Amino acid sequence: MSEEAKPGLEMNWRAVIAAWLRGMARGYAVVVLLAFGGSLVIGLAILAALGVSPGQAAQVMLSGAFGSRMAIGDTLIFMTPRLMTALAALIAIRCGFYNLGGEGQLQLGAIGAVLPATMLPPSWGHLLLPLSLLSGAVFGAVWGLIPAALKLWRGTNEIIVTLMMNFIGIYLVKYLVEGPLQPAGSNFNMSAQVASGARLPLLLAGTQLHLGVVLALVLAAALWALLYHTTYGVKLRAAGLSPRAARLQGMPLSRLILSSMGISGAIAGLGGAIEVLGVQYRLIEGFSSDFGFDGLAVALLGGLEPLGSVVVALYFGAINSGTIALQSVLSIPAAIALVLSGLPIVLLAVIQGYRFMKGRI
């Protein structure tokens, strides 16, 4: 019954996540439905207060998200980066390493992808695509391994290091597109276009939907299999839930943390590469609208489960495309998307907090 009397940021985080996970196990589906249903109701009420009929707003949003081939394509495009960063976050957090650095790893992945895609001779053709994806994954992995190594060998707090490295990544992109990667004579903060052979093929005629969404879904399935059907996965979960017990049974904690952070960074980096090679075709300053942070929210709302994250990422994608339709049809600021994606988190926290206080978690 020894209890570590060690207050501080990290301990609280672990306790919160542990309680969160336990809460998931018990009646979580109902709670999530309540949170999402509740936030849609509140969102429509806000729209009503803006003078728009809620029925009409709901209809515009729905058709903007799923009403046409184009709409579905947009929803899936918006889903993809958030799913990638969610997968990246959950694999590290399940190992007990709080990787809040998905945004930075995504930025580095985009850099990693744009270098071969713009620098190598375009004549390499379709060989450029796998090379660029791989390069993006490696850049992200390296960015993820740095805080892991610092924690293991220097004892730094990973929450602070991963968080701060986001900004280094963001400003590194800014520096590159304003300088070394800016084409001569251009005044825009963006790189040159990537070679056509490096672009992700489009999937659906009449839409911009690219192969990246398939990659993300395959990765989600692969992570699920990894977590639940491999010895690596069970060791990773054991180390994350109870590092002392795992260590006592001879599990290599350092190797698990390093490898899970390598995987985590690689997935986030791949997410950045997919944005460059599938959506923007360039490296652009500010190309990520906080995908890394959205990914954390998606992962936690999805119960730190790959398949749960797919569902939540789809919701985020639909909100994104639905609110763009709201803006163009009803002239409602698309900032309402931030409200609609933020509300489930707030509601979920409130519901879980209430259950926690009532002793049901």
Place this chain on the structure above:
Amino acid sequence: MKAKPFLALTAVTKSFVPGFPVLQDVSLGFRKGEVHAILGENGAGKSTLLNILFGMHQADAGGILLAGREVVHHSPADAIANRIGMVHQHFKLVRSFTVAENLRLAAPPAIRPSLRRHADIARLAKGFGLDIDPRAVVASLPLSMQQRVEILKALINQAELILFDEPTTILNPAEIEAFYAVLRQIAAEGRAVVVVTHHLNEVIAHAQHASVIRRGQLISSGPVAGRAREDFVREMVGHEVDLSAPLPNSGLGRGAAELSLRDVTLAPTPSSSGLKHMSLDVHAGEVVGIAGVEGNGQRELFDIVAGLRRPDAGSVQARRQHADGRPVAGLVPEDRHQEGLVLDLPVSVNLLLNKIGEAPYARGGRLMHGKITAQAERMRADSDVRARSVHVTPRILSGGNQQKIVLARALNEDAAIVVVYQPTRGLDVAASEEVLRRLRAAANAGKAVLFISSNLDEIMRISDRIVIFYAGQAVGEVGRDASRAAVGALMTGGAHA
């Protein structure tokens, strides 16, 4: 002499699943001025009884009489309003707040002004015999001090009846003495004190009144004075258990040395005595008990044998070793929840945590769920782990069942060495007996058991040899037939035999 009870339960019945009463027709009275112990095995219904008193559960039938008047507690707030306080097993404190802040938070508005100054709080606490620094942050305090904050919370709410749920599991022997001194004072000042526990020795030493509950029924209730320990054990367990008889060894003598420590040395630190030139052999077929007051090198010995730490000097040799030189050994660590189990992974994974990456439970890195479940089911049946299935998590099991999982895994290790550290901590009489019996049986079947414990009674019963630790050194070794007094003297560093 008998005053009317301050609070009484009248024929209380409670069931969570229809047809399986947790409490059946229990009538009990608590008097002011008395420490009233409620004894019972885990799962006997003690905690449910407390929860009904404190308003967290409601009785299906029967009720609560407060000073002869029928009261209903719908929530803890009702109970607190009726001057009932409770000190839970897991404290309800804001860990990042100071002692003073926690007290102000719990105090009724009328009292709060009197808690404004630290000096006033310190004086108030001292008046109750509870020395504590009001400025200290709760998280930085040892558990015994956090417990005092909980007691103070009840006292400033002017509780006349204070309930304690297993208050001493987290305390060391010296702290337990101090704790009961406080309880006696609180009771002597005219309050009723109720302590739920399964530690018999404490009850006999400190309680005036004891009630025994077994499987939801009140078995006895009366003054402690003049009652024998064996009576209580029989009433709690339901049959005769001899808690002093040695557990028989095989009589075959010991085999080869499985584990050898030679001159193992660990530098002392402010929080550890270290180890000084420790040499120790554990042979197949024997139980070697390590006796000593906590903190004299026991933790360090466990860590070294478990491979968690490397000695500064000396060697650890085992017949079978891992690739990195750690001995292959079945381990039962001190902290069941943090070190023994992964509470949120299934029982099956916990039973095989030491072998989860090996054939036949894994093939080419893939988990063989069928093989894991089948083997786990076998181990569960052998060890009598009471769980609905091996797919549930140990978090929902009782302490006794959790420890059966840890022990089953340790005995399933492919090595003769088994190292156990405080294996019966927090377990009730029946579960403790089960653990000791299994360990002795394992030794008799050829395992080499290193038994580290602060419970001298257990060590005396199970061990073939007892090595006594003092200040990180082995200061003596005695055999099966040694006297308690001789061991006790060595433990306190008195006689270097």
